[in-house]
Amino acid sequence: MIRRRLLAALGSVLVLSGCGAVGLSVTPVTVQDFTNELVVPPLAESRVVDGTRIFTLTAKQGRSRFLPGTDTRTWGFDGAHLGPTLRAERGERVAVEVTNALPEPTSVHWHGMHLPARMDGGPHQEIPPGDTWRPEWTVDQPAATLWYHPHPHGVSEEHVYRGLAGMFLIDDDAPVQLPHTYGVDDIPVIVQDKLFDTAGQLELADDGSEPGTLGNVVMANGTVGAYRDVTTERVRLRLLNGSTARTYSLGFTDRRIDLVATDGGLLDAPLSVERVRLAPGERAEIVVALTPGDTTRLRSFPVDLGDVAAPFAMGGNDAFDVLELRAAPELASTPPPSWGPSAHAPNDALDETAVATTRTFELQERTINGQRMDMSRIDEVVTIGHTEMWEVRNALPMPHSFHVHDVQFAIVSIDASPPPPDLAGRKDTVYLEPNRTYRLLMRFDDYPDPATPYMYHCHMLLHEDEGMMGQFVVVLPGMPAAAPAPGVGHGGHHD
Template sequence: MTRIARGAEHVARRSASSRGRLLGPAILFGALLLTAAVTFTACVFDSGFGQDTSVFTPTKPPAFETPLPIPPLAESEVVDGVRVFSLTAQEGQMQFLEGMTTPTWGFDGDYLGPTLRAHRGEKVAVEVTNALPETTTVHWHGMHLPAAMDGGPHQPIESGGRWRPEWRVDQPAATLWYHPHPHGETEEHVLRGLSGMFILDDEHSQSFGLPTEYGVDDVPLIVQDKKFRSDGEFQFDSQGNEVGLLGNVLLTNGAWGAVLDVSTELVRLRILNGSSARTYDFAFDDQRDFSLIATDGGLLEAPHITDHVRLSPGERAEIVVAIAPGTETMLRSLPPDLGDVAVPGAYGGLDEFDVLLLRAADQLRASPPLAERFGDISRFTAVDADNARIFDVQNREINGRRMDMNRIDEVMQVDSTELWEVTNRDLFPHNWHVHDVQFQVLDIDGETPGPELSGWKDTIYLEPRRVYRIMMRFEDYVDDENPYMIHCHLLLHEDEGLMSQFVVSRDEASRNAGPVDPNGGHGH
């Protein structure tokens, strides 16, 4: 039985024993029949029969002998109290696959970019030069900063142009990232290779027994699936897939079949789902437990012991895993639970991949024990909300509207706390990303979420037909002209209009707002 077939069996069992949120017996039966058909098609494709010969199809898995590339820490200098970084978006080429050369884009190199690192309280600036043949942008995903510095579609950098955003870092230590955000072109720019990490430190970064030696026991992992043409070039066409391009080659920091040589008893992995459409469920091949210590916006209150973590595009997780001397373990992605999607196999719900081999030396340096608790997170409650809003996500629309660069969809009042109800009305995957703020997940269908959603988030997977209530606070930056974005981070969806714009204002007249009902919803 192939890995895809095993995944189909797993999804069928999971669907049949779902949590009472099923679509109904007839629809479920039809979905399972479609899943079987997709599985058969995938197995046939896997065997090479009837496949698109213009697309490269791996005939065997990689050997996992390539040393994991570690993105270099970006150089910076402090000028008049400002830590200044520089980035150049440029063309390049890589050999991801033996015998094939792939044209790529990268920051300060052929592919991906260096890791920027700054401390809470620092004022930072990034001097960005665009050496590409077309306009791009650089968005600081997860960062709290002025709208004019956000790097969304309203801050274009023309070919040959430069841009210098500047802001003060004022948020907890976290694993953030940067990537392009040109309206209608984001998916292609990211697929070409324009991504990098932005790590924030604070007074707690060196505490709690956390592994802290960058590239040794504190390791960034940018995970992306790719599809290649037979001439080595990236495939950009999603070929009609509703969620966007799903690749058949998995790159970790730009390497297919990467191995990390481990020299310490504990290893901290900062995992970014940098893919444009695929959702992963990260676990180890021996089903070992690990500690989930942080999500998008920083540390949890305490380590959460688990054996898997699901990440949709744009989400991050920091995990700490123990490894014994002289042993190996494979970080994998198992078939992800996508919720009650109609045909999981069509959206990657049956797929599994090997991601990274961890290979421990015969003797390991001792690691300090991980703390049992990191600290309290101040919790929102529904009665804290000054305003409430409802967002319905369907097809390529939010509340019945597609993105319009010239329209402001929402006005948030500065120094206000908001409660949002967000629902995916489709039967295929979406997720939800909010610029400028980190939010808390209050409940899902009225139930308190699990520990993996108990921390600060800026991106969350939306299972179909479930109501997510999230809360956030808008502070510091008022700008009635430059908007922030709310959008699905499945990049094809974003490019095709599943995005809206909001401004943070001092104006108390806030659209779509009204008295808050702590039990859900709001009035007008």
């Protein structure tokens, strides 16, 4: 089934290639007027009880006005679409009371968070309709822009696409000189693309196209044609690719940007770049400098997808504006970005000489190492405290990415060469260019649990749902894995 879809997709793009499709696109994005003020998700309220900061979230149905005169059915947390931004300090004990008011089971995965497997929100922690799930853990990782989204088995793509997503910000003790006032000069930007049917309702394409649905309407924080008034000389944009399939190359036509952080936190120093590539699930924090009265637009440029079969059919040639920034006639002074190390930095450091185990993973069709996801099968057993090297390879000329739950990794090399500077920071998700080997260094601290697995998978969510996912458990030295609760697999033919 999967191979037939891939061959059909390749066949169609080869026909277009023969018609002179170089430089063209079969997934163009509609041009917008940028007349709608950017909606900034509110900071989630919380209460502290016996030393634990408690948040509440409710997944519910709603209606959103994306297109003029049309109400679109959507899902959201505490609202019609997307969700509030959760924020906590390193060292805090946190809990989230998640209520499912949807008509079907869902889950909430804390993407990028280091926490116990039973709190991770993967497919083993689904929440039935009407129930409330209360994960609780101690935040213990560097300051970073993380996010939360559903991870129910086989339907993650649909749940995220309908609107279930939000950010989770972590602060720590590192001395930083960065824009930091949320919603003023420190702004979350969740970039997503959507496809609408003739009635103005969200549509997921089911035509065998790769890497999944590539919508023709791009929005920021659920706002189509968004603008943001800026009152400071520099603004920090926390970028999240919240799409299910599309990869972006984000920057500006008229200025460079300072890349200050990636998935897992701050870089060693600001990095001046023209643009940053983000596959689904990846994040980046950038600082943009403006002058009084300035107007500029965050734009997604044609993106280098590597040696894929036909970039023009997979979003590679698409270029479009995402967000307009409008600087006020007078701007508050903002110093250039800089920061120092956290007191935790020595313990957070990864040591390549300490590698105890090397594992290899090959992504092909909808399999990892030749197997499709089975919730009752443990694929890898990791010993607590061990540092490991994971060698990951995308073996087909299709876009894939790789996300590992629980840890933040360092990319040691790509095809035996050091990673480019923009990939030198901590990551939990990485785009895999075809036929290249990525060596990922990671350490598994805390939370042994031989019966509850974490996931690793492609974050192109159609691929994840169709089986491109595996499971690992973290155990004490010498302990075997226990059988997880019975679950649904992805058996069947791969022809």
